[in-house]
Amino acid sequence: MAKRTQSHTDELQVVKVNINGVDYVRGVEPRLLLVHFIRDIAELTGTHVGCETSNCGACTVILNGRSVKSCSMFAVQANGAKIQTIEGLAKNGELHPIQNAFWENHGLQCGFCTPGMIMQAYWFLKENPNPSDDEIRMGLVGNLCRCTGYQNIIKSVKAASKEMRG
Amino acid sequence: MVPRKFEYFAPTSLKDATALLKKYGSDAKLLAGGMSLIPVMKLRLGSPQYIVDLNRIPGLEYVKTVGGNILIGALTRHYAIETSKVAREKAPILCETARWIGDPQVRNMGTIGGSLSHCDPSGDWGAAIVALRGSVKLKGPSKDRTVKIDDFLVDTFTSALKDNEILTEVSVPVPPPRSGGAYMKLERRSGDFATVAVAVQLSLDAKGTCSYAGIGLTALGSKNLRASKAEAALMGRQLTTQVIEEASDAAAEDAQPMPDPLRGSAEYKKEMAKVYTKRGLDLAVKRAKRGK
Numbered sequence: 001m002a003k004r005t006q007s008h009t010d011e012l013q014v015v016k017v018n019i020n021g022v023d024y025v026r027g028v029e030p031r032l033l034l035v036h037f038i039r040d041i042a043e044l045t046g047t048h049v050g051c052e053t054s055n056c057g058a059c060t061v062i063l064n065g066r067s068v069k070s071c072s073m074f075a076v077q078a079n080g081a082k083i084q085t086i087e088g089l090a091k092n093g094e095l096h097p098i099q100n101a102f103w104e105n106h107g108l109q110c111g112f113c114t115p116g117m118i119m120q121a122y123w124f125l126k127e128n129p130n131p132s133d134d135e136i137r138m139g140l141v142g143n144l145c146r147c148t149g150y151q152n153i154i155k156s157v158k159a160a161s162k163e164m165r166g
Numbered sequence: 167m168v169p170r171k172f173e174y175f176a177p178t179s180l181k182d183a184t185a186l187l188k189k190y191g192s193d194a195k196l197l198a199g200g201m202s203l204i205p206v207m208k209l210r211l212g213s214p215q216y217i218v219d220l221n222r223i224p225g226l227e228y229v230k231t232v233g234g235n236i237l238i239g240a241l242t243r244h245y246a247i248e249t250s251k252v253a254r255e256k257a258p259i260l261c262e263t264a265r266w267i268g269d270p271q272v273r274n275m276g277t278i279g280g281s282l283s284h285c286d287p288s289g290d291w292g293a294a295i296v297a298l299r300g301s302v303k304l305k306g307p308s309k310d311r312t313v314k315i316d317d318f319l320v321d322t323f324t325s326a327l328k329d330n331e332i333l334t335e336v337s338v339p340v341p342p343p344r345s346g347g348a349y350m351k352l353e354r355r356s357g358d359f360a361t362v363a364v365a366v367q368l369s370l371d372a373k374g375t376c377s378y379a380g381i382g383l384t385a386l387g388s389k390n391l392r393a394s395k396a397e398a399a400l401m402g403r404q405l406t407t408q409v410i411e412e413a414s415d416a417a418a419e420d421a422q423p424m425p426d427p428l429r430g431s432a433e434y435k436k437e438m439a440k441v442y443t444k445r446g447l448d449l450a451v452k453r454a455k456r457g458k
Contacts, residue, residue: 010171011173013174029171030171030172030173030174030217031168031169031170031171031172031207033208052167052208053167053205053208053209054201054204054205054271054272057269057271060271066243066245066274066275067270067271067274068271068274068275069271069272069275072200072201072204072205072275073200073204073275074174074200074204076174076176076219077197077200077219077221079176120270120271123270123274124270138270138356139270141269141270141356141357142268142269142270142271142272142357143269
């Protein structure tokens with residue numbers, strides 16, 4: 001990488017995103033990561049920062065319909081985007097079927113990985129509404145849990161898929 | 167982890183993007199999916215002064231056939247290739263390779279153009295495109311050029327891209343009938359970089375003689391290498407167990423692995439190159455025989 005010779009502008013760039021139906025507009029440094037926009041500016045702290053190296057998936061959100069790791073993109077990249085986070089799943093005080101399935105099947109212990117697990121499951125079940133256990137494992141391979149041993153997470157997603165198919 | 171400061175541009179045309187590259191030269195970096203570049207910036211292994219984000223440029227995400235070629239737009243996400251009907255019908259090795267990259271979230275963002283331009287010897291796409299004898303289209307400020315994949319991949323993290331060029335398209339010839347491919351990857355755990363991986367693409371003629379052989383290697387050298395000796399061992403021959411074993415031995419000779427403290431010694435990697443080439447060839451032969 002070439003040596004940096006110039007000083008850098010501190011100019012902020014305006015980012016406008018819609019998170020769970022609400023618009024947020026803020027001038028930010030281009031280096032601000034999306035996850036920090038979500039947590040510190042939108043104050044939606046359900047999205048977690050785990051490893052910060054795109055391994056653990058705790059920061060997973062839905063960006064324009066695709067699950068992404070929000071620690072591995074800049075907020076400026078999301079300008080104009082529609083984002084869904086864990087806070088957007090429950091409707092009128094009713095848990096989303098995936099949230100409910102995690103509750104019913106003990107799909108969490110400490111809960112740190114849970115928002116990422118659920119958001120990834122949310123995207124995955126849209127792509128594959130009737131998955132096998134193996135397919136669920138491959139669908140959640142980018143999300144790490146250090147408590148449950150995964151069995152109950154798989155069970156939860158399976159139960160949610162049944163519930164959602166009706 | 168906070169990257170160093172940079173200036174951010176989001177051009178909406180290739181023309182504007184190349185103009186920015188012309189202006190800032192090697193101080194600028196192109197941002198595609200960012201699945202390698204952003205971690206590099208967060209770890210401060212690299213700190214470009216100017217980021218040129220390509221994602222606002224329309225028309226760079228597609229998988230289609232034109233004439234005898236499959237054309238893939240540089241910004242096509244791995245997941246789009248994994249699930250592409252065109253790729254599945256014409257060259258399923260593309261779908262199989264995509265599926266082995268990172269994890270679903272990474273595949274939702276990461277792009278084939280970004281991956282190839284990054285030139286990581288552990289990258290998966292390089293091997294597959296080598297096996298298919300593909301090429302890449304590079305857009306410069308005044309003219310475009312097409313470069314064969316073997317010439318595009320120069321060395322570790324070094325491609326043939328000039329500072330003012332943008333990779334816009336990947337092209338691979340549609341394999342003829344009676345073709346089969348396979349991407350075989352050994353990894354320590356799901357989603358890891360390859361310990362070794364081998365991409366194999368074969369075609370058989372009506373008599374079952376091998377009429378095309380392409381073998382690309384991942385994590386077995388300073389870049390995605392072509393296993394030339396292994397290809398030569400297959401061409402024009404009936405692919406018997408013995409011939410496949412000869413070719414697999416040859417692939418281990420073609421491999422030039424560096425010892426990797428995390429993923430195994432050079433000796434181990436060579437041995438695995440042999441094993442995975444054999445498995446890849448067995449599967450590709452089976453698929454070629456099934457292919458119409």
